[in-house]
Amino acid sequence: MTLSSPTTALPASFRLEGGRLCLDPRDPTFFENPYPAYAALVETGGIAFWDRLGGHAVARHDLVSSILKDRRFGRIVPNDAEGRPDFSQKPEHLRAFYALEAHSLLELEPPTHTRLRALLTKAFVSRRIERLAPQIAAIADALVDDFADGDTVDFIAAFASPLPVRVIADLIGVPASASHLLLDWSHRIVGMYTPGRTAEVERAADRAAEEFAAFLREIVEEKRKKPADDLISALIAAETEGGKLDRDELISLVVLLLNAGHEATVHQIGNGVKAILAWSAATGTPPASPFASEAAAEAAIEETLRFDPPLHLFERYALAPVELPGGVTLARGDKVALLLAAANRDPAAYAEPDRFLPDRFLDRSAKTVTSFGGGIHFCIGAPLARLELRIALERLFARCPHVQMTARTRYRDSWHFHGLERPEVIPGPVDRRPRQPPS
Structure with a gap:
């Protein structure tokens, strides 16, 4: 049961010669389907200097995987012995944004990164994740309940977006009523990671960072007075244990969790549904069939993460x-652009890489996907993301066995954060039989 990628056209802006790659990330042919360009890069050795990114693009699975774990590379070049970045020369109109980034795990190296990640890991224990399963299923079912039989639904707005933001808000300890604010702040902040961003995007991100931080300071003060069973309360406890965590670090950790805890998952749900529905249509197999058992479901989710992940670039x-x-040859400070999605389509790592095979990862010898990074910066929320994906898709296909995605669905002009723009789905008849309450 296989499905090939829809097109093999190279973008008009694509040029690859002499170890240099010329490619406009905003070329519609590229952001709609970057995989032919990735394949061309892999075929010529998998590494070339990409002028638009100012560094060497790396596409081979073995190289991407090894660099992610190689301590000769860092997320930043530290400014001091504490592993912190130097943002002193950043423009004034981005003051609030870089005040958060200065304490973000994504912008730190050991020993500060080691200290903060250990505290976060202690708060982000597996039992907190495991007990979320019934809640995730209940949220998914409630969202499906709002679908009208036969009507066209904006899938991101109606399902893929509200599900993870409600889950992560509850896990962290932020009121569900603030979900719309969290989404707005997150979208504006993520705009900073878009190649070719404008001054307007930068100012919007800075305002969002300032508003987000102020909102969280109020939440933190409330949790100090009245702790609860949530991540903010757990981190406050760590903050008071001998000064292991200061308030600015706590705020930055929570912002990172809220942003990373839903933004990528939103688009992976959309991309995953699109891939499975296309496979289902091509093979005549019900979309729910890959979820017939827990092992099959986990394998299918891993294949969605390989086939069309939301995060395409780690620097x-x-x-x-x-x-x-x-x-x-790289000198200290030289940048490499690790193309995670290209590595996931490397034929040296995966047979028939451009085919969606929901049972591929039932073979335990299959190479690990690069979608969550690797090494000390491996995504701490990967178990939660996998759980949300599995339950969201299980519930959707169980309740809407005849769901379809319309041909008008397109990808956003945001290549490195690859996701669908207002995808339209037609749920078909929705199974509305009474359900047993989640336990």
């Missing part, structure tokens, strides 16, 4: 001189 900087294959 790393050389912390010392490094030699890469193909005669590429």
